[in-house]
Amino acid sequence: MSRSIVIIGGGLAGLFCALKLSPLPVTLITRAPLGDGASSVWAQGGIAAAIGVGDSPESHARDTIAAGAGLVDETVAYEVAREASARIDDLLRYGVPFDRTLEGALALSREAAHSQNRIVRVNGDLAGKAIMSALVSAVQATPSIQVMENIRLERLLTQEGKMTGITALSTIKDEQITFQASDIILATGGIGQLYAVTTNPVEACGDGLAAAAEAGAELTHLEFVQFHPTAIDIGRDPAPLATEALRGEGALLVNAQGERFMLRHHPDAELAPRDIVARGVFEELAAGRGAFLDVRAALGKTFGTRFPTLCGTCATAGISPENPIPVAPAAHYHMGGVKTDRNGATSVPGLWACGEVACTGLHGANRLASNSLLEAIVFANRIATKLKRSNHPVVFSPPAKMCPVNVGKHDEKDMITLSRMLMSKYVGVIRNAQELTTAIKELTYSSHQRDISKTLENRLYTCLLIAKAALQRTKSCGAHFRNDHEKV
Ligand SMILES: Cc1cc2nc3c(=O)[nH]c(=O)nc-3n(C[C@H](O)[C@H](O)[C@H](O)COP(=O)(O)OP(=O)(O)OC[C@H]3O[C@@H](n4cnc5c(N)ncnc54)[C@H](O)[C@@H]3O)c2cc1C
Numbered sequence: 001m002s003r004s005i006v007i008i009g010g011g012l013a014g015l016f017c018a019l020k021l022s023p024l025p026v027t028l029i030t031r032a033p034l035g036d037g038a039s040s041v042w043a044q045g046g047i048a049a050a051i052g053v054g055d056s057p058e059s060h061a062r063d064t065i066a067a068g069a070g071l072v073d074e075t076v077a078y079e080v081a082r083e084a085s086a087r088i089d090d091l092l093r094y095g096v097p098f099d100r101t102l103e104g105a106l107a108l109s110r111e112a113a114h115s116q117n118r119i120v121r122v123n124g125d126l127a128g129k130a131i132m133s134a135l136v137s138a139v140q141a142t143p144s145i146q147v148m149e150n151i152r153l154e155r156l157l158t159q160e161g162k163m164t165g166i167t168a169l170s171t172i173k174d175e176q177i178t179f180q181a182s183d184i185i186l187a188t189g190g191i192g193q194l195y196a197v198t199t200n201p202v203e204a205c206g207d208g209l210a211a212a213a214e215a216g217a218e219l220t221h222l223e224f225v226q227f228h229p230t231a232i233d234i235g236r237d238p239a240p241l242a243t244e245a246l247r248g249e250g251a252l253l254v255n256a257q258g259e260r261f262m263l264r265h266h267p268d269a270e271l272a273p274r275d276i277v278a279r280g281v282f283e284e285l286a287a288g289r290g291a292f293l294d295v296r297a298a299l300g301k302t303f304g305t306r307f308p309t310l311c312g313t314c315a316t317a318g319i320s321p322e323n324p325i326p327v328a329p330a331a332h333y334h335m336g337g338v339k340t341d342r343n344g345a346t347s348v349p350g351l352w353a354c355g356e357v358a359c360t361g362l363h364g365a366n367r368l369a370s371n372s373l374l375e376a377i378v379f380a381n382r383i384a385t386k387l388k389r390s391n392h393p394v395v396f397s398p399p400a401k402m403c404p405v406n407v408g409k410h411d412e413k414d415m416i417t418l419s420r421m422l423m424s425k426y427v428g429v430i431r432n433a434q435e436l437t438t439a440i441k442e443l444t445y446s447s448h449q450r451d452i453s454k455t456l457e458n459r460l461y462t463c464l465l466i467a468k469a470a471l472q473r474t475k476s477c478g479a480h481f482r483n484d485h486e487k488v
Helices: 012-021 057-067 074-093 127-140 207-214 244-248 274-286 296-306 308-316 371-388 412-426 433-447 454-472
Strands: 005-008 026-030 145-149 151-159 162-170 175-180 183-186 225-232 252-254 292-294 325-334 337-339 351-353 399-404
Touching: 005 012, 005 162, 012 026, 012 127, 012 371, 026 151, 057 074, 074 371, 127 145, 127 371, 151 175, 151 207, 151 454, 162 183, 183 207, 207 337, 207 351, 207 454, 225 244, 225 274, 225 308, 252 274, 274 325, 292 296, 296 308, 337 351, 351 371, 412 433, 412 454, 433 454
Parallel strands: 005 026, 005 183, 026 145, 183 351
Antiparallel strands: 151 162, 162 175, 175 399, 225 325, 252 292, 292 325
16 A cells, blocks of 8 residues: 655745655645745744753753743653754755854854753854755755645545545635645644734744644644744834844843833843743733833944844834834744644644644743754654655655635635734733633634635634633643733
């Protein structure tokens, strides 16, 4: 009996898995052209790996466990930290030009809550772009990988509880396509776009989660959404990020009266953990006092040369660095997802998940910076290793059965805007039972409208799953903060 493998998603997780599966034939479908529409391309910091002198995987695992607020699977944390070095070697072989010291070793930088310098990076803050550019070239040079762009997963198909294929939408032709496959690797990324303010690309709207849930897969920890505290609030969607490095350099968070409001929330003020800073910023905005990042004293005239991208973004938005920069918390990373075992297998035979769509147990209630790219490559590799062990021959899965698609009768743009607003207002940085119940009621109403497209149905379904999970976890924990219940 032959098998066929389909990977859904062209971010780091999907591409790495396809390369690791080579020479087995795989079809990789992605919603955007290869190299676009993926958070991986936008990653600024880099990848965490305990490879420096004096560092150890055990120390990396301990930092990961501490950040995860009691919900990290410790075995997974130790295993992932130990595997990091081998996966960085893989990336070097695929041609990623990581920064080096004058002596030729990999240069390592420090990020929040890491006890050692252990972030490998490229050209300062261009890790994602460089990694993805190297992998896209490697994929294009690998004949066993058949890439199909502008195809959007709608449904996972099962028979007798096993994966049999998918239905997808050609976003260019408005046609539905069916692929048969015995093994499907879900690598569709995160959910940031379910929120009104996010740092994620438009493609990150939880399609994979909805499809997996509908196919009967177990999902977990969906309530844990990490909000970045300092997205630049200039009405751009997605919102540009003001990197944490600015606060590391001494930039201050102030309200419209010039008060350093983080001093009220934590002794480390601007350098407090990400979720605490996000709540501080959120509260200032909710109280109408405004929230701004003031770089003037810390960086002065060096702002433009040291942070050219951000300086350029401000200039285009008409913000002078002579004035504080308006900021807002933005949905940034989803810790929850499709539950997997230590090989990336989900609860449905034939369905695998890696990258941000998966919940492997590594992040618990809060992700440690730069652990997500690492998790993506570790689990992509494990899935490939497991699939390569099977003796059945693998053949390409050709697309079949094209039919015109129901594009929906409603003005879906308005419904999307409304659902994003609901998620930010009621399922956002600070939550309570009353507001979560309101969100669930409104989202349920929208999802019961007749003739909505499958893609909108998936979006609303994922919103509902997150809101319901947030309602169920009555205690605050990590990134999930309830103002109607105490912290665990
Ligand atoms: C601005 C920013 C900076 C970050 N910086 C870092 C960092 O420094 N270090 C770190 O570790 N992490 C960082 N992260 C997080 C990290 O980038 C992501 O968690 C990681 O890239 C996820 O990889 P992925 O392959 O799972 O998803 P993605 O890279 O988002 O790829 C998902 C893919 O799935 C496709 N897709 C989505 N839906 C469908 C569908 N229905 N059908 C077909 N295809 C679909 C998308 O088009 C895309 O190709 C950052 C994130 C952002 C947004």
